[in-house]
Amino acid sequence: MPQPPARSKGSRRRRLWELPSHAHCPVIGVCLPIEQLRKVLAKHLNGVPQHDEYELHCGAVQECSFRSATSEALQKALDARHSVAVRQCASATSAMQLADKWRAAVQAADIAGALWAVLTHARLSPALEMLVLHEVHMIQHQAGATQRADLGMLESLKQSCAQLTENLRRQELRAQQEQARLRKELDQQDAELVRHRGLILTKEAMILQLQSQNAELQNAAPELVRLRGQAQRADDLQERNRLLLRDMQALQVQLDEHKDELVKSLSQAQTSADFARQAPHGEAAQDLSGVNHVLCVGGRNASVAQYRKVVQEQGLRFTHHDGGLEQNQRELDANLAAADLVICQTGCLSHDAYWLVKDYCKRHKKRCVYLANPSLSSFIRVLKPNESRDGVRRVPVELD
DSSP states (O other): OOOOOOOOSSSOOOOGGGSOHHHHHHHHHHHSOHHHHHHHHHHHOSSOOSSOHHHHHHHHHHHTTSOSHHHHHHHHHHHHHTHHHHHHHHTOOSHHHHHHHHHHHHHTTOOHHHHHHHHTOTTOOHHHHHHHHHHHHHHHHHHHHHHHHHHHHHHHHHHHHHHHHHHHHHHHHHHHHHHHHHHHHHHHHHHHHHHHHHHHHHHHHHHHHHHHHHHHHHHOGGGHHHHHHHHHHHHHHHHHHHHHHHHHHHHHHHHHHHHHHHHHHHHHHHHHHHHHHHSOOOOOOOOOTTOOEEEEESSOGGGHHHHHHHHHHTTOEEEEEOSSSSSOTHHHHHHHHHOSEEEEEGGGSOHHHHHHHHHHHHHTTOEEEEESSOOHHHHHHHHSOEEOTTSOEEOOOOBO
16 A cells, blocks of 8 residues: 655645545544545445445545545545635644644534644644544544434433333223213213103102092092091102102202213313324344354443343354454454354444454355444344234345
């Protein structure tokens, strides 16, 4: 690989391929959005997968090491995107002034343009270059930690949303059951009210009949003595009727009050049911036949125990390699040879380890799944197959 030319002492800005190789990764990753990078590489590189952002990034970093049509296109795209920052830094005539502009950009949390303008500036000193690259490296770590925390919170919120949706469904069911119970009780009360009204009409007819008989007895003077007993009986029945009327009126008041309460309860139950009804209801699995040994490369160290538990629950053997972060990459070849299925966590391993896994699995036709999201839920979805509505198992293909 050609070495970058010696740093000029004139006013000419450095080109992308003249930067040290360890600066290419942060420049491409920070200074060019992935969509713009995709457009540039699509015009100059054939065969670069357009769906894999990591491979796009790695391909661009490799092209930056030497002058070519691709690196010149990247240089042009970076200059055009960050022309304002380049013009602002052009006034710096010393490394100290350039450092002041860099610190101002860091404080303003707008480092993309400043990074490109400072690294390509003719007055950039080795010490300032090292300082800028070190700070960008730490800023990327902090941004990654923030993103992982946000993803964890998002997963927690998704679980909470699912739980709330289930609770709403249960509340709607309970509201419907309560509504049905109240309607049944109201129907029973209406039937009881009709029955009591029938009794009242019967009693009123009996009173009229007794009153007529009493009048006839009074008109029959010769039989008055004999009929006194009947008159007394009529008085008793009339008193009973009065008491019945009083009880009926009291019962009518109670029935009306109870009916109002039932109607109010029914309205509240209907409102609760309508609210529950209007509330919002809220990777792909592998066929594990023939798989005895699963190798996970990369991922979060804190989640390795959970990865192991998920695999062992499927009755499979589990091995983990951290992708060259602490473990020796020489161990990775032996682990790859022993595995039947490889799960590659592309977001949490080194570039070298990624290319080693990809090349090995291609050469040996080893089954490999690439996960950009290192979450536990993504890992679980790879190992636990789903079924469609017709009961037929669907196994989506995520192989390289």
